[in-house]
Amino acid sequence: xxxxxxxxxxxxxxxxxxxxxxxxxxxxxxxxxxxxxxxxxxxxxxxxxxxxxxxxxxxxxxxxxxxxxxxxxxxxxxxxxxxxxxxxxxxxxxxxxxxxxxxxxxxxxxxxxxxxxxxxxxxxxxxxxxxxxxxxxxxxxxxxxxxxxxxxxxxxxxxxxxxxxxxxxxxxxxxxxxxxxxxxxxxxxxxxxxxxxxxxxxxxxxxxxxxxxxxxxxxxxxxxxxxxxxxxxxxxxxxxxxxxxxxxxxxxxxxxxxxxxxxxxxxxxxxxxxxxxxxxxxxxxxxxxxxxxxxxxxxxxxxxxxxxxxxxxxxxxxxxxxxxxxxxxxxxxxxxxxxxxxxxxxxxxxxxxxxxxxxxxxxxxxxxxxxxxxxxxxxxxxxxxxxxxxxxxxxxxxxxxxxxxxxxxxxxxxxxxxxxxxxxxxxxxxxxxxxxxxxxxxxxxxxxxxxxxxxxxxxxxxxxxxxxxxxxxxxxxxxxxxxxxxxxxxxxxxxxxxxxxxxxxxxxxxxxxxxxxxxxxxxxxxxxxxxxxxxxxxxxxxxxxxxxxxxxxxxxxxxxxxxxxxxxxxxxxxxxxxxxxxxxxxxxxxxxxxxxxxxxxxxxxxxxxxxxxxxxxxxxxxxxxxxxxxxxxxxxxxxxxxxxxxxxxxxxxxxxxxxxxxxxxxxxxxxxxxxxxxxxxxxxxxxxxxxxxxxxxxxxxxxxxxxxxxxxxxxxxxxxxxxxxxxxxxxxxxxxxxxxxxxxxxxxxxxxxxxxxxxxxxxxxxxxxxxxxxxx
Ligand code: TNX
Numbered sequence: 001x002x003x004x005x006x007x008x009x010x011x012x013x014x015x016x017x018x019x020x021x022x023x024x025x026x027x028x029x030x031x032x033x034x035x036x037x038x039x040x041x042x043x044x045x046x047x048x049x050x051x052x053x054x055x056x057x058x059x060x061x062x063x064x065x066x067x068x069x070x071x072x073x074x075x076x077x078x079x080x081x082x083x084x085x086x087x088x089x090x091x092x093x094x095x096x097x098x099x100x101x102x103x104x105x106x107x108x109x110x111x112x113x114x115x116x117x118x119x120x121x122x123x124x125x126x127x128x129x130x131x132x133x134x135x136x137x138x139x140x141x142x143x144x145x146x147x148x149x150x151x152x153x154x155x156x157x158x159x160x161x162x163x164x165x166x167x168x169x170x171x172x173x174x175x176x177x178x179x180x181x182x183x184x185x186x187x188x189x190x191x192x193x194x195x196x197x198x199x200x201x202x203x204x205x206x207x208x209x210x211x212x213x214x215x216x217x218x219x220x221x222x223x224x225x226x227x228x229x230x231x232x233x234x235x236x237x238x239x240x241x242x243x244x245x246x247x248x249x250x251x252x253x254x255x256x257x258x259x260x261x262x263x264x265x266x267x268x269x270x271x272x273x274x275x276x277x278x279x280x281x282x283x284x285x286x287x288x289x290x291x292x293x294x295x296x297x298x299x300x301x302x303x304x305x306x307x308x309x310x311x312x313x314x315x316x317x318x319x320x321x322x323x324x325x326x327x328x329x330x331x332x333x334x335x336x337x338x339x340x341x342x343x344x345x346x347x348x349x350x351x352x353x354x355x356x357x358x359x360x361x362x363x364x365x366x367x368x369x370x371x372x373x374x375x376x377x378x379x380x381x382x383x384x385x386x387x388x389x390x391x392x393x394x395x396x397x398x399x400x401x402x403x404x405x406x407x408x409x410x411x412x413x414x415x416x417x418x419x420x421x422x423x424x425x426x427x428x429x430x431x432x433x434x435x436x437x438x439x440x441x442x443x444x445x446x447x448x449x450x451x452x453x454x455x456x457x458x459x460x461x462x463x464x465x466x467x468x469x470x471x472x473x474x475x476x477x478x479x480x481x482x483x484x485x486x487x488x489x490x491x492x493x494x495x496x497x498x499x500x501x502x503x504x505x506x507x508x509x510x511x512x513x514x515x516x517x518x519x520x521x522x523x524x525x526x527x528x529x530x531x532x533x534x535x536x537x538x539x540x541x542x543x544x545x546x547x548x549x550x551x552x553x554x555x556x557x558x559x560x561x562x563x564x565x566x567x568x569x570x571x572x573x574x575x576x577x578x579x580x581x582x583x584x585x586x587x588x589x590x591x592x593x594x595x596x597x598x599x600x601x602x603x604x605x606x607x608x609x610x611x612x613x614x615x616x617x618x619x620x621x622x623x624x625x626x627x628x629x630x631x632x633x634x635x636x637x638x639x640x641x642x643x644x645x646x647x648x649x650x651x652x653x654x655x656x657x658x659x660x661x662x663x664x665x666x667x668x669x670x671x672x673x674x675x676x677x678x679x680x681x682x683x684x685x686x687x688x689x690x691x692x693x694x695x696x697x698x699x700x701x702x703x704x705x706x707x708x709x710x711x712x713x714x715x716x717x718x719x720x721x722x723x724x725x726x727x728x729x730x731x732x733x734x735x736x737x738x739x740x741x742x743x744x745x746x747x748x749x750x751x752x753x754x755x756x757x758x759x760x761x762x763x764x765x766x767x768x769x770x771x772x773x774x775x776x
Pocket of ligand 1: 333334406447
């Protein structure tokens, strides 16, 4: 009998015993994807069962022994029994942990699976940490007691050495137990850095013995803003901090999983919590309050006061020994210079150092650079290196600083060219406080922009134009999780997952970049997250749409798909679709002829996906081409002018998710080609109002018509006075004096131009947001 046949029978027998076909076969195609998986179908598999032991060499390090214990725990998560861990090689089936692999990459490992053993051989203790997570991910989250590991040789190593995720515990505090869970989620995706954002305007979260007020006063705020740019607050104290013992416990927990913790003490801006505790450290010495809203504040540490530096020396002396890693992150972002420029002590510093504005750097920037350079000396004296946000390039970068490039990748590129190490964290790709599903009105409220999984996944940390000899400075990347809009642990998990794993995969092994293949592996991992009670966004596994606007036929056509061609069912009458609804035929568009709400669902493995829902308005300008006289703000251009006649109204919750077109300081003047003479009696247009955010409605709307596209006749011209109270969309309805026959329709919405004198940013340009010009 051929051997393969025998193994098939063996596999079949095991499957028959467990009663679940294929559910208990380990699958090495996980995310991140190992560099090389060679399956050996002619060899018998390894059967994981209660007789399996985890073995290491008698001389193994404590770290390897810890990994053995963790692996036993991961196996018990699935099977309900805890394998014995031992340095004794007796018994018949082992998972063996060894660190004998010769490889220059300290995280490289090899896994060899045969019927007797799974042999994990790593280049270091850290490599063992990665290998056991790869095994953990390979086990389907079914809760079986026996698992079959197909015979294989797996060779693996990461491409980048910094694979991180941050957690902002200042805007919202999360207890130690949750921080550990967060670290466990990073470990599962083979990340190796946890960046702990411990201080900000809204709270100081680390116990400093020499400065007890930092936690007594600075760790609490008496209320918290609700929503964005509002005046409403939840009148409840929010606070919390970690004792130094708790910090050590978290650092140990991370280190057991091969993860380095980078603490961030954010200075000299983002320091209202410090100033509330020790007001003499501010320029004005005012009584300060821990911030209760989000944003950037003018009060910062005084650069003219030597006490600021003594304070930071003392704080860093307590911080440094708690974190065995090589870095302390000192922030450096978003420091406004207003106070420094008005403060006598800071001005004395300017004179002392002979600073003058120069074409490269303002005095304010030079002061910031001076501040950071002094703090760098302290950090270096304590045996560590600094990391700072890309603003620390302004005014001259500190000599040994590593840059975290967040406002794009440009800062990182400049720093790498100057020979500095760089960690890429460009906000438009890896900021996880942005929406991840386009249906923003049905998502947890957050910051505004939309960063879908596919966009995060598309991010490559290596700038295209960076010279080869400088590429070594790009250490890697990380996702950043700012918690302004994440009051609960479930919010944090949801925003983290699955986007974190897209970055984890790109940094480990970008492979051949097949998005659907990545999604299929993320989908498998989502089942493990579910089992870990980690809330995760399932949008990417649901219905995807692609909308085609056919201006010749004034039609909108909708195509639906999924990552794996699982069946889609839909309704057009607003009913919740299920298996009884119409089944979508692949590549056949759904044409929009009337006002409809399209709802669709994927049924996969018997389970319905999240419901996809989109409402289309059928109107006379639907899909008609639009020409804009003034270009929109590039940040609010998205798909361009076609947004205005795509049949979909701008989202309620966010004007930044791609459904609104935004004009900065300009009017909106749209000329719509109706394609043929068309009778028109009413026109409506939506605008988004958010005065504090700088969004004002038009003060006037003018409508003109033309039959040749050359000469226009004005048919409506009226001032508007919309109420500015609510942050929300508003609709402007225009009924024409008489029904017109129109070929070309021009709609002008006049912007207020600049923000009014009573505005925080008086004199800056105002935004005018417009969406859907509905013509009937
Ligand atoms: C900018 S990123 C910040 C944070 C905010 C974040 C919100 C950075 C260095 N500063 O303080 O939380 O935007 O997305």
